[in-house]
Amino acid sequence: MSERQLVAGNIAVAMGALAAGCRHYFGYPITPQSDIPAYMSAELRKLGGTFIQAESEIASINMLLGASACGFRAMTSSSSPGISLKQEGISYMAGSELPGLIVNICRSGPGLGGIDASQADYFQSVKTGGHGGYRTIVVAPASVQEMYDLTILSFDLSDRYRMPALLLADSLVGQMKEALELKPYTLPSDLPAKEWAVTGKLWRSDQRIVKSLYLGEGELEQHNWKLWRRAEELKEKEQRSEGKYLDDAKLIVTGFGSAARIAKTAVEMAREAGMQVGFLRPITLFPFPEKAFAEATVSCKQLLCVELSTGQMVEDVRLSVARDAEVAFYGRPPGTGSLPTPEELFAQIQKHYGKGA
Amino acid sequence: MSERQLVAGNIAVAMGALAAGCRHYFGYPITPQSDIPAYMSAELRKLGGTFIQAESEIASINMLLGASACGFRAMTSSSSPGISLKQEGISYMAGSELPGLIVNICRSGPGLGGIDASQADYFQSVKTGGHGGYRTIVVAPASVQEMYDLTILSFDLSDRYRMPALLLADSLVGQMKEALELKPYTLPSDLPAKEWAVTGKLWRSDQRIVKSLYLGEGELEQHNWKLWRRAEELKEKEQRSEGKYLDDAKLIVTGFGSAARIAKTAVEMAREAGMQVGFLRPITLFPFPEKAFAEATVSCKQLLCVELSTGQMVEDVRLSVARDAEVAFYGRPPGTGSLPTPEELFAQIQKHYGKGA
Amino acid sequence: MKTVFSRPASLKDVATHFCPGCQHGLIHRLVADAMDHFGVQQQTIGVASVGCSVFLYEYFDIDVVEAPHGRAPAVATGVKRARPESCVFTYQGDGDLAAIGTSEIIHAANRGENFTALFVNNTTYGMTGGQMAPTTLPGQRSLTSPEGRDVALDGYPMRMAEVIAALDGTAYSVRVAVNSPKNILAAGKAIKKAFEYQLENKGFAFVEVLSSCPTNWGMDALAANERVETEMIPYFNLGTFKERS
Amino acid sequence: MKTVFSRPASLKDVATHFCPGCQHGLIHRLVADAMDHFGVQQQTIGVASVGCSVFLYEYFDIDVVEAPHGRAPAVATGVKRARPESCVFTYQGDGDLAAIGTSEIIHAANRGENFTALFVNNTTYGMTGGQMAPTTLPGQRSLTSPEGRDVALDGYPMRMAEVIAALDGTAYSVRVAVNSPKNILAAGKAIKKAFEYQLENKGFAFVEVLSSCPTNWGMDALAANERVETEMIPYFNLGTFKERS
Amino acid sequence: MTHDVFMTGFGGQGVLMIGNLLAYAGILEGKNVSYYPSYGVEKRGGAANCMVMVSDAEIGSPVIGAPSAGIILNQASYDLNIARFKPGAFCLLNSSLIDEGALKRDDLATVRLPLNEMALELGDARLLNMIAVGCYAASCQSVSLDALKGALKKVLPERNHRFIPLNIQAIDLGAAQINKG
Amino acid sequence: MTHDVFMTGFGGQGVLMIGNLLAYAGILEGKNVSYYPSYGVEKRGGAANCMVMVSDAEIGSPVIGAPSAGIILNQASYDLNIARFKPGAFCLLNSSLIDEGALKRDDLATVRLPLNEMALELGDARLLNMIAVGCYAASCQSVSLDALKGALKKVLPERNHRFIPLNIQAIDLGAAQINKG
Amino acid sequence: MPSMKVVIDEARCKGCALCTLACPKKLIRMSEKLNRQGFLPAVFPEACNQDCTSCALCAQMCPDVAITVQKEEKGGAQ
Amino acid sequence: MPSMKVVIDEARCKGCALCTLACPKKLIRMSEKLNRQGFLPAVFPEACNQDCTSCALCAQMCPDVAITVQKEEKGGAQ
Numbered sequence A, B: 001m002s003e004r005q006l007v008a009g010n011i012a013v014a015m016g017a018l019a020a021g022c023r024h025y026f027g028y029p030i031t032p033q034s035d036i037p038a039y040m041s042a043e044l045r046k047l048g049g050t051f052i053q054a055e056s057e058i059a060s061i062n063m064l065l066g067a068s069a070c071g072f073r074a075m076t077s078s079s080s081p082g083i084s085l086k087q088e089g090i091s092y093m094a095g096s097e098l099p100g101l102i103v104n105i106c107r108s109g110p111g112l113g114g115i116d117a118s119q120a121d122y123f124q125s126v127k128t129g130g131h132g133g134y135r136t137i138v139v140a141p142a143s144v145q146e147m148y149d150l151t152i153l154s155f156d157l158s159d160r161y162r163m164p165a166l167l168l169a170d171s172l173v174g175q176m177k178e179a180l181e182l183k184p185y186t187l188p189s190d191l192p193a194k195e196w197a198v199t200g201k202l203w204r205s206d207q208r209i210v211k212s213l214y215l216g217e218g219e220l221e222q223h224n225w226k227l228w229r230r231a232e233e234l235k236e237k238e239q240r241s242e243g244k245y246l247d248d249a250k251l252i253v254t255g256f257g258s259a260a261r262i263a264k265t266a267v268e269m270a271r272e273a274g275m276q277v278g279f280l281r282p283i284t285l286f287p288f289p290e291k292a293f294a295e296a297t298v299s300c301k302q303l304l305c306v307e308l309s310t311g312q313m314v315e316d317v318r319l320s321v322a323r324d325a326e327v328a329f330y331g332r333p334p335g336t337g338s339l340p341t342p343e344e345l346f347a348q349i350q351k352h353y354g355k356g357a
Numbered sequence C, D: 001m002k003t004v005f006s007r008p009a010s011l012k013d014v015a016t017h018f019c020p021g022c023q024h025g026l027i028h029r030l031v032a033d034a035m036d037h038f039g040v041q042q043q044t045i046g047v048a049s050v051g052c053s054v055f056l057y058e059y060f061d062i063d064v065v066e067a068p069h070g071r072a073p074a075v076a077t078g079v080k081r082a083r084p085e086s087c088v089f090t091y092q093g094d095g096d097l098a099a100i101g102t103s104e105i106i107h108a109a110n111r112g113e114n115f116t117a118l119f120v121n122n123t124t125y126g127m128t129g130g131q132m133a134p135t136t137l138p139g140q141r142s143l144t145s146p147e148g149r150d151v152a153l154d155g156y157p158m159r160m161a162e163v164i165a166a167l168d169g170t171a172y173s174v175r176v177a178v179n180s181p182k183n184i185l186a187a188g189k190a191i192k193k194a195f196e197y198q199l200e201n202k203g204f205a206f207v208e209v210l211s212s213c214p215t216n217w218g219m220d221a222l223a224a225n226e227r228v229e230t231e232m233i234p235y236f237n238l239g240t241f242k243e244r245s
Numbered sequence E, F: 001m002t003h004d005v006f007m008t009g010f011g012g013q014g015v016l017m018i019g020n021l022l023a024y025a026g027i028l029e030g031k032n033v034s035y036y037p038s039y040g041v042e043k044r045g046g047a048a049n050c051m052v053m054v055s056d057a058e059i060g061s062p063v064i065g066a067p068s069a070g071i072i073l074n075q076a077s078y079d080l081n082i083a084r085f086k087p088g089a090f091c092l093l094n095s096s097l098i099d100e101g102a103l104k105r106d107d108l109a110t111v112r113l114p115l116n117e118m119a120l121e122l123g124d125a126r127l128l129n130m131i132a133v134g135c136y137a138a139s140c141q142s143v144s145l146d147a148l149k150g151a152l153k154k155v156l157p158e159r160n161h162r163f164i165p166l167n168i169q170a171i172d173l174g175a176a177q178i179n180k181g
Numbered sequence G, H: 001m002p003s004m005k006v007v008i009d010e011a012r013c014k015g016c017a018l019c020t021l022a023c024p025k026k027l028i029r030m031s032e033k034l035n036r037q038g039f040l041p042a043v044f045p046e047a048c049n050q051d052c053t054s055c056a057l058c059a060q061m062c063p064d065v066a067i068t069v070q071k072e073e074k075g076g077a078q
């Protein structure tokens, strides 16, 4: 175990990316993720890597596309409106089967909004805000350590499934500091070689073409099914979640990222008060941990989903639980002073506890 | 009843917009919607209106934002990748409570894709591809007449609920010609006056400010709840769908837009073959016609959802039906030669018919 | 006694959120002066951008539309085309106009849109805490150029008044500064002229104003003001680059 | 007998999808000539844009990345920074480069990105069926300017080679045409030079090539070729606008 | 009753024009109609197809897998599409361009006409599409010949209205091929 | 056992610095910690707050509604935040800037210290935050004073390490206020 | 006491001192007492009223429009 | 029969006629017979081989790279 440092979540993302071998960063300033480019601008050029503050978020995602097409681990980071602008590029990356990490340290919205912790980009991330039907990996860290670990995981999954990965967090997890342990990283030995990457032909006989255009009869349909199968494989193998107190739970509280952290304390309060309340937190939002929800709702038929929005993930929860389970929702759309307290969520637990079954 | 003309779907949208009093069009070329700007460029300047071929889709949506902020009916049209680029602007319009029509004549994707009929932008449209949590009206015409009628309806709803409206169609409905009847339009007399529109102060005492920035304590949260309540009101009052043969149905086939048209013929084939098959088509995708689905599945527990994608609307169908109803899915992601035939869908009906209950 | 200087009527009587010595406030005042001068406050629609000037509407007593970052010229195009009788101006920072909004400003100028565009160049992204801007000077340190802007990797500061002047649709393009009474008077004149162009339907008028950002330059107001003279003006020459008659 | 003209090796021996007389094919050949000339086919990565030239990879025997519409310069930036040892070029049409991609080309030039940018100006959106482009000439009819481009409402044709030349990061900017053997030879030289700039790490090199689109101009190939001479060249003057040594 | 017809040829043979004409004729008769064009993968100079439906009832799919009538104007289109037709479908083949020897189906109600030659005889090679649609309408009776002729005014651009008499002649000529049988 | 403390003052009083220090001290002791800063609506020169948690167990929410300890350095922060604290919460008030007459709660374990004066006496007005954190740590014992002192090296930038002895003095001075009682 | 030619709104002044730079006669100085906003505001000392030419350059320069300038009307108060 | 200096690949030719424009000697003419692609291709008549200078301007001009040009080697076939 290496020494633990006190590190902010945003910095942990940057450190995780460097640890995973990412040497190409492209971004455009936006609060509350500016620590990431600031850190990268200082570190990457020292390492002989690329740091570009691009002219826009659109340019950034396309530079990422270019660097990734060359077979290198590369990333961009931004926040909600900037991520909206990247949607076309994300769709192209997905269509071109390119890996790459896109970090969204969410702002509140819609429109310009503010910089408060928000989870209102769940739909955009998980249901894919770009056009044309594709999927991306989406991870939702809830701690500084996870900001680091899931950044690394994202690069690995992204390479393995040739699919862009999104890391979805907000200013709570991004600006909070916690102890971070830097685990040594080694590239998984079973990652497929990037035999699709452009290098210049280098006397290869075949051309390498990174593209999303398939005009031959039936080609595009087949391409879509291929992407779909990959997403299905991801669903099968890569669902991740954190559960606690699920065995005897009469009510399960769920949520992701920052809301989950607050909810977890509320669950502890409930347990202290002698209530049989469980906790289930999706770590991967895509693939959504359907199996964990299905399993947990074999016995527990009452759920409470907490989000910093008017309700988005709750739809996936409803789609994942056993048919006869009830899913209640409690949301606090973001804005100055709108972060719920554990006490507030505990009150919600009390309200719903015992109502089911 | 006025004379019926043979008109293509795309042109019907343009004619509907002009009928609804829209005099400001901003767009950027993209197939397969180019008939719309072509028509508008010829007609609008004659009418003293504005036609701008902007430098990009982003500029177009922001010109629309500007014209709409002035209180005028205005529109843009594009196709999938172009609509991805408009996501930030749509989020700003929603956050600024601005009406306006955004037409998406979908291409196949992801990425560059092709121009074949596709429904893979359902998620982007209905779950909102932009950031920050908002809703827009989404209508899905399935005929040339509906291209016209729903364009007009979109303007009315958009003004009433101060929410952007999306019209989602594809090259099948867009390039198909049918008989179009031009119904005379009158502005609903109960539409609220646009007392929020910027005009220059004109000696008013109050400033008018069109914005999405709310930084005061709790302000943004309240703003979000206000938008949410408006969306709830929309859900309550404006769900629209088309149903047929639902009373005795043992299997209900559903789908929207172009897929629904093909499915409808398959349903007719099934009826001719003596099968009790029903048909339910959402006309508004947001608000999704939950009530119709809930009602229809009181007695019929078996559904088949058909989409030109790997499956998107099917999630909303699952969320809307009675708990014990089964929803099967049949998808043909788009591409050259990938349009399903009625015969093919009829075979799917045969496959699922009688399996439920 | 006769009042020879007081707050223009178009400017609300409120305190601003700008940092001490930040010249956004001064530029606001000059814009308000211009509106007062032409008596157009009641017809004016301002288009705010995203940057430290985002709260335009809290300071100007006029109708305002907020544009997404970089898109003020497109929004203003929509506004002015829909309400050609109104007086429309945009107000953008250097990140907003010369980075993310490059396309929008260039094409609005090229179309000869008949509004007035104000461009505040403070060589940094003020609102987001001081990152490198398209106008950051060679060697200038910032949050994202910790060793100073390296032109070989980061490119060159953009001279927007010259770029805009080169477009056929532009009627007027000028660069001014507000770091001395003399320059302020010239700036005030240029801004008035840019409004005049619009009011006479002469087309696109662009005013680049060199401004200071003491906070992100890590200087006090006096040093920052001095830097405008010693570092900015030598690179960003003041002058009129186009003036169509 | 000795072969004095044959297909360059970098160009695949296949038929193109271009319309009869479309000069995209000729420009492809000149680019392939340049790759052959410098012997860089095996190191070259092409970046295709969206327009009639989208099938770049079907014609050039090199590795290719497809960029979203307008974003080729950003994609090429990512490619060249990640693989500085490779030879990178972009190939864009006028809609792609001068409308939706304005920002990307300007900032790539301004950063002095070390790749070669080819710009095919045919005064129209070829692939989408002939809408007005940023370079459509005044009065020219198109699908979206049915009465002809009206500069008062639609703005002016953009002279990109001049705009790009004005940026500090640009090393080389030139405009050529391919409507006559003489112009073709000059075009070939310019394209070679633009590759040479890259290979010598001199920075951003930009070649605007005037080209014809018989299909959307509603002319046969000969008339279209003639139009390049009589209408385009007078507006878009041929010449070298920047040549950094 | 719903009539569907699939028309196919190469660009320039006027397939889309007669598709429009037929659809308009349906409208004139108060029917529901749909016209659906498609272009194939080749964008330039390739195949041109369309499907037209004319019905008393509402029209669902504007495309169907197995059409019950067809107008096929050249060999390539024949080869590509002949397998799709419903057994017994009416099928007008342009024998000027389709090889009689190589016909692939004998379960269709096939009519063969040398449309190119017939059109030339009428005085204009471009009339072959009108002959074809006249023949089809007379045979399948989805619309009346009068409606078809009436629709010419709607479908032809103003400047070509002077050719309407010639087009009517062509339609009649096509129709006559059926009526005389 | 989980300790939470809410620290609040205005920009420049060093609230975020001691938040970091306390969190780092927790790390040095092998605890779980969290530090969560927040800035209020005012971006410039306004309030600076942070919440620090130190725990043997995993830490859930880094923010809680009713903190069980507080360090409040000026009047505005007092007025804004005092109502939030849990009954019985330890609360260190900077009596140099907080009006004793107007205290609003009597259910807290309040300690009042004239931090500004004490710091000046130590020789540097900026030491008031160190005195405060020393006092807090001695009272709530979420971390040891040694850990706190050890953390100085981690949290202060290299160039300020020469001030560590002075900072230790300040921490001790703060701690002494509790120990002596 | 004559009314002051130069009035600095203490509540608006952010103490940037740019006005001191602008005054050709160097009549304005910075206070040593914080104002309500926590800034050391500019001060136009009464004693300077005489020397002030009402040129308003100080006011022109103030980013916070905190300065009002008056001029004695020619010919006195008729 | 001497081998031809100018060979036009009929299958590639799209009949644009730009080569006819380029030839300073006007040696190339357009065929009246459609090729497989449905175009009227360019033709370099055998009779012109003599007059052809192998300047290759026709080939330079061809957008479809359908023309190959050969030159007689100086001094004949040694």
Ligand SMILES: Cc1ncc(C[n+]2csc(CCOP(=O)(O)OP(=O)(O)O)c2C)c(N)n1
Pocket (backbone or CB within 6 Å): A028, A029, A030, A031, A057, A081, A082, A085, C050, C051, C052, C053, C069, C092, C093, C094, C095, C096, C097, C120, C122, C124, C125, C126, C127, C128, C133
């Ligand atoms: C799409 C988008 N990207 C980024 C941001 C973040 N952002 C806010 S203001 C700003 C730039 C501010 O700099 P400038 O335009 O120079 O104005 P200044 O504050 O310096 O006056 C940025 C990048 C945003 N709000 N939206």
Ligand SMILES: Cc1ncc(C[n+]2csc(CCOP(=O)(O)OP(=O)(O)O)c2C)c(N)n1
Pocket (backbone or CB within 6 Å): B028, B029, B030, B031, B057, B081, B082, B085, D050, D051, D052, D053, D069, D092, D093, D094, D095, D096, D097, D120, D122, D124, D125, D126, D127, D128, D133
């Ligand atoms: C984001 C986006 N917008 C629009 C389009 C549609 N589109 C395809 S090619 C093209 C322009 C083609 O014109 P140009 O760049 O001049 O190339 P040309 O075909 O003339 O060579 C457009 C607008 C697209 N594919 N993506």
Ligand code: SF4
Pocket (backbone or CB within 6 Å): C017, C018, C019, C021, C022, C023, C024, C052, C122, C126, C127, C212, C213, C214, C215, C216
């Ligand atoms: S950050 Fe800079 S630009 Fe923004 S208000 Fe402060 S000084 Fe002005």
Ligand code: SF4
Pocket (backbone or CB within 6 Å): D017, D018, D019, D021, D022, D023, D024, D052, D122, D126, D127, D212, D213, D214, D215, D216
């Ligand atoms: S449409 Fe125009 S640009 Fe495109 S291939 Fe044809 S002639 Fe060339």
Ligand code: SF4
Pocket (backbone or CB within 6 Å): G006, G022, G023, G024, G025, G026, G027, G028, G044, G051, G052, G053, G054, G055, G056, G057, G058, G059, G069
């Ligand atoms: S008005 Fe002129 S002289 Fe008087 S204080 Fe101001 S600057 Fe100085």
Ligand code: SF4
Pocket (backbone or CB within 6 Å): C021, G008, G012, G013, G014, G015, G016, G017, G018, G019, G020, G041, G042, G061, G062, G063, G064, G065, G066, G067
């Ligand atoms: S210039 Fe204005 S804000 Fe600055 S010190 Fe003078 S009066 Fe105060």
Ligand code: SF4
Pocket (backbone or CB within 6 Å): H006, H022, H023, H024, H025, H026, H027, H028, H044, H051, H052, H053, H054, H055, H056, H057, H058, H059, H069
């Ligand atoms: S090589 Fe020269 S002379 Fe010979 S045909 Fe070609 S252009 Fe004419």
Ligand code: SF4
Pocket (backbone or CB within 6 Å): D021, H008, H012, H013, H014, H015, H016, H017, H018, H019, H020, H041, H042, H061, H062, H063, H064, H065, H066, H067
């Ligand atoms: S230039 Fe080429 S394609 Fe055109 S006619 Fe001549 S040989 Fe044929």
Ligand SMILES: [Mg+2]
Pocket (backbone or CB within 6 Å): C051, C093, C094, C095, C120, C121, C122, C123, C124, C125, C126, C133
């Ligand atoms: Mg700035």
Ligand SMILES: [Mg+2]
Pocket (backbone or CB within 6 Å): D051, D093, D094, D095, D120, D121, D122, D123, D124, D125, D126, D133
């Ligand atoms: Mg073009």
